[in-house]
Amino acid sequence: MTLTIVAGARPNFIKIAPIIKALQDKKKTGFTIDFRLVHTGQHYDKNLSDSFFEELNIPQPHINLDVKSGTQAQQTAAIMIAFEKELIENPSDLVMVVGDVTSTMACTIVAKKAGIDVAHVEAGIRSGDMSMPEEINRIVTDSLSDYFFTTSAYANDNLKRLGIPDERIFFVGNVMIDTLTNHMSHFKKPSFFDKHHLKKGGYFVMTLHRPSNVDEAQQLKRLVSKIISLSKGFPVVFPVHPRTKKHLQELNLTFDNLHYVEPQSYLRFNYLVKNAFAVITDSGGITEETTVMNIPCITLRHNTERPETCTIGTNMLVGDDPKKIENAFKILWAGNWKQGEKPQLWDGKAAERIVEHLTTLYSP
Template sequence: MQLDLIAGTRPNFVKIAAIIHAIENYGNGITYRFIHTGQHYDDTLSGNIFKDLQLPAPHFNLGVGSGSQAEQTAAIMLAYENLLRHEKPDLCLVVGDVTSSMACAITAKKMGIKVAHVEAGLRSYDWSMPEEVNRVLIDSIADYFFTTTFGASKNLIDSGKDKNQVYFVGNTMIDSLLRFQSKFRTTEIWKNLNLKPQQYLLLTLHRPGNVDEEKQLKNTIDAIIKNSRNLPVIFPVHPRTAVILKKLNFEANNLYLTNSLGYLEFNYLVQNAKAVLTDSGGITEETTVLGVPCLTLRENTERPETVSLGTNQIVGTDPKNITEALEKLFLDKWKKGEMPDLWEGKAGERIIKNLLNLNTSV
């Protein structure tokens, strides 16, 4: 069986790494083409992660670069279609909910290639999120579904998917987290500020609803700073957010901006933080496994198990809610959380073994 493994953004590489490592260990009879769409092209978001995750160089880089979502979608579809005209795999495997995954899934399906979706079935029911559109589109046309939770499997089966095509396998992002946890390493900002475990807050923001509106972004950060008990607030800045932040002035001596960090450096900060404040879904999974309090700066989540079982709480961006959540944190009243089922580091292995059990005609 030949697979096309599609990745285009940093979270994609983290998930694909678990699958590639599983192929190396359990995938006798499977060959693959590792295809980087180029959706993320900054070295800290893309290039350096290959070394951190011990990934091979991609067989192909479609090099789509920046642009609107429509422009990126079109460029990815055209480039991937051209690749498929020369050679078709047995199966196109996409992960997560980014533009690269959606564009390649549609292109493969239109060219008669079956599609497998890793991290299928997640739903926020928030149609203002591009990721929700992407994941629903992928699930509507995919042939095989690999899910991170029972809830995600139920979402798919309730929507009419054949239960025999839905596989609850666990979380590939957690595979990589556990595999490389012993290799997490300190950063320059850790050394320069003489940071101590549980004596700082870690902040990440990147979703358009949080960072594109200057007033919203300023109010959110102001509320965090005001209620931080003067602990350092470390903010690795996404490239698109950095442009907006340049226009804003923050009167805070404990807010520290840093460039985007490598995977191993960033997760060192996550593991040792007092708490993480984020609008990322994937980070809420990592904090759950690491046992770190997490405040989600959104009004919903497609990963409800991080709330019902894990260390995550939906806070939103209302300054009043941020204040109350941080007060709860500093009173040591935060929940401890527990590990969701099958988040023990073997999801990639289960995916590969299930693929090998499929009819080779896929």
């Protein structure tokens, strides 16, 4: 069996790491499987890509398509052109895509037009929000894929409603949690931790990158100012996404307890999360990690493709509503935040299950 694994952005790297390890372990048992790792170059900042390969023991990609940034259409087209050439030069039995970034959708389209099967890891999740580019990526990818590896019963149900037969849906758990479980003991304290006098349970971590929160200057200013006003002087550590940095520079937003830092590597960022009082974010993946680490998470979104983080985990959706944000902080400061539980099969073994299914599907 020849497998092509596609990774393009930070969340992808976190998800492919345990899958590659499980493939390498399976190969040692005698199963004939060769994989080719393709990095599309969608994320090209060192802290958003290269460091993840180093820290998570991911082998260097066989090729980097080096597409970099552009409009949605430009980036999608560049990935498709480069990936088509890659598949012509290196034929594959199966293309595996992960998550919901532009690379996921673009490489799925190319593979299917080339007559190659596609397996989608983290299939079936939906926010219902068509203003999110990721939602469009999910819908297109799932409409074309052949095999669906899912994280939750919610995702399974979404796929079944699309008419996907049960025998093509594999409920395996969450590979992001595999990586978290495998590396939690290796988290690294960032160099600025002591400089900013951070103490365990005595600071907030904040991340913002969604266009609805950061692209309009006054909206970004309102959100950041509101959070600072509710923080009671606790340090707020803000790793600034490249998308957000430009807008913050224009606003010149400064507060004594607000600390802007560079994007962090996986091990350093999760050290911050694990030791935080709470996290404020608009990311989907971070809500999964906070759920497993039992850290309160306030999400500045009106919807989520990961509802289990709210129903079972530690996540609360507040959107950009000042009253909802205030209420979340009121609960937090009162010590009444809900205690999270791990969703079903978020046990660190999802990648092993994926590889077992591949073994069955592609046994000679």
